[in-house]
Amino acid sequence: MTDSFEVSERRSVPPAEAFSLLGNELRVTILLELGDAKEGSQPRPLPFEELRRRCDVTDSGRFNYHLQELLEVFVTEEEDGYGLLYPGVILYQAIKADSFTDRTTVEPFPVDSSCEACDATLEATYRNSMLVVRCPDCGALYFKYHLPPGAIRSNDPDAVLWAASVYARRDLMTVANDVCPTCASVMYHDVVPEDEKSSDLEHAMPGPAVVHHCSYCKNFFSTDLPEILVYHPTVLPFVAAHGPDQLTDLLWSVSACDPADITVDQQDPLRVTVPFVLDGVRLDVRVDRSLTVLETERH
Secondary structure, three states: OOOOOOOOOOOOOOHHHHHHOOOOHHHHHHHHHHHHOEEOOEEOOEOHHHHHHHOOOOOHHHHHHHHHHHEOOOEEEEOOEEEEOHHHHHHHHHHHOOOOOOOOOEEEEEEEEEOOOOOOEEEEEEEOOEEEEEOOOOOOEEEEEEOOHHHHHHOOHHHHHHHHHHHHHHHHHHHHOOEOOOOOOEEEEEEEOHHHOOOOOOOOOOOOEEEEEEOOOOOEEEEEHHHHHOOOOOOHHHHHHHOHHHHOOOHHHOOOOOHHHOEEEEEOOEEEEEEEEEOOEEEEEEEOOOOOEEEEEEO
16 A cells, blocks of 8 residues: 555635636526436536537527536536536535525424433424424434435425434444545544533533544534444444444434443543443443544453
């Protein structure tokens, strides 16, 4: 394995310039037509005239001007015609998914799970592309994560909750492996003990939380410590062998660790032991502040 690689070219388009290209209805139409063009399930380049006809533009000069403005930013010219560059694909998918335009709100609806603290039936709400599962009586937070509006189109509460859980699990797996789910850069972690938590760190269970952040795209969110450790490469095989339901059931309905059993072994440097008990087997996982697993012990 090589220690590094050589970047042949590194360039970028100023954000203001890139987004200014989208302030025109015809250019958005070009992106959508290129994204819709398929041969079977594969993208198909569109020749100039076919693309112009699909965009319903008679003025060839005007059409060519707007097409050229998109080149090398969102669109590429190939031998067989025009297609989308990766940024164009991401933009196309975001438009089709209504990520920029949807403002759906779903009023509280019941979740088939009970609050561990007061036994009330949990409720879910959807607002500003965020699905929240909370106890309506005591206010305990069980789940809060962004969910694309496409998940709401089914109008099926069970399908929405399942999509939210799967969507979050995908990102937990990615983050636990130190990869940012937004930009694929390096994800960093900061374990925060209970007595250091700020008021903006909302969590269902007591005990340490983990703040995850990407220094490149500034992605930033937090999880409970056991919640993210379940997907750590050191812990995941144990969970899969002794508690596979922890990886398949709805996130807010499972727990591999009693938060009361988490111990802060020392403060400086921080050392925290998390005991996972599944199928009668216990795995103690000791981590430092950066979420590095220092040691494990099986009982």
